């Protein structure tokens with residue numbers, strides 16, 4: 454057994470995948486296991502994909518944890534295949550521990566590693582990483598390459614996670630409950646769940662809300678397939694329906710349409726939610742309602758400028774209200790404008806007491822320019 458272990462640990466860099474099959478017992482929990490060497494945040498580790506009925510369970514392990522995991526595998530499975538570039542080494546293990554080794558050729562090739570001259574931007578999640586829900590959602594191909602048309606979305610979810618990751622560097626809470634407003638196809642929701650569960654090793658619970666029944670059903674099926682028991686999707690209109698009543702740690706929204714963002718922020722404010730990460734989407738409300746009224750009339754003369762100015766005013770009001778409600782707020786560039794023009798993120802953390810520092814200023818503007826803004830109205 455030591456021979457197999459050393460081959461795997463010493464040749465980690467040359468291994469594409471390891472396939473474990475033929476359990477000795479019919480009652481073995483997992484009938485098949487696939488293992489891949491991966492890097493998480495530049496740290497080498499192994500990821501096991503364990504198959505049970507129609508479900509897949511993931512486990513990320515350090516080298517030491519993996520060594521113990523292998524010992525257990527040797528006792529329970531009769532076949533281990535190690536796939537390297539061009540050659541597959543098969544170990545047939547008998548119940549009494551005898552091993553037969555054989556080699557065969559294959560056509561597999563290991564991906565080229567990044568070198569100093571060939572370095573791409575390292576995200577928290579990179580192309581080639583084994584994140585199966587992203588295959589089901591159509592972001593990755595079956596061999597974990599980014600689908601071309603999903604490149605911008607992949608970039609967005611990675612940036613979102615990067616910002617969330619920065620906020621959680623010193624957070625030691627073991628459990629976290631998150632609501633996602635307007636989750637849509639839920640690329641972000643799945644990756645946030647994966648991030649907290651597999652990388653931060655927290656007990657994470659997420660509920661994603663969306664209007665679309667078919668999309669919600671599909672997301673629930675994928676969550677079930679991977680045994681993501683605490684990831685649920687619910688058909689809801691977040692502007693009307695009663696949402697989750699228990700304490701929440703974090704609210705997220707990525708391009709939730711128009712005023713759905715205001716309802717997400719208002720929910721977080723009313724429930725005293727500690728963390729908010731919100732990237733607003735199209736914003737029609739102020740643009741539709743604003744009238745000329747004073748010093749800034751020149752900004753309302755041309756449609757395009759009026760539209761952009763209204764969007765900026767909307768996010769400035771949202772940030773101002775969050776500050777008044779006791780949040781420390783950062784307004785960040787989410788992704789390059791060339792990747793998405795909807796590129797402002799409001800990052801907020803509950804840290805201080807409430808005030809009405811900004812509200813009086815917003816009220817003055819609102820009365821003078823006669824616009825409607827939902828978060829302002831909801832928090833009156």
Ligand SMILES: C[S@@+](CC[C@H](N)C(=O)[O-])C[C@H]1O[C@@H](n2cnc3c(N)ncnc32)[C@H](O)[C@@H]1O
Pocket residue numbers: 634635636637638639640641662663664665689690691692706707708709710713734
């Ligand atoms: C542009 S998509 C973004 C989806 C996802 N967050 C993402 O970034 O991929 C906006 C989603 O918000 C949902 N939505 C819009 N208004 C909503 C509302 N009032 N309640 C719940 N969902 C809403 C839409 O159905 C749509 O799926």
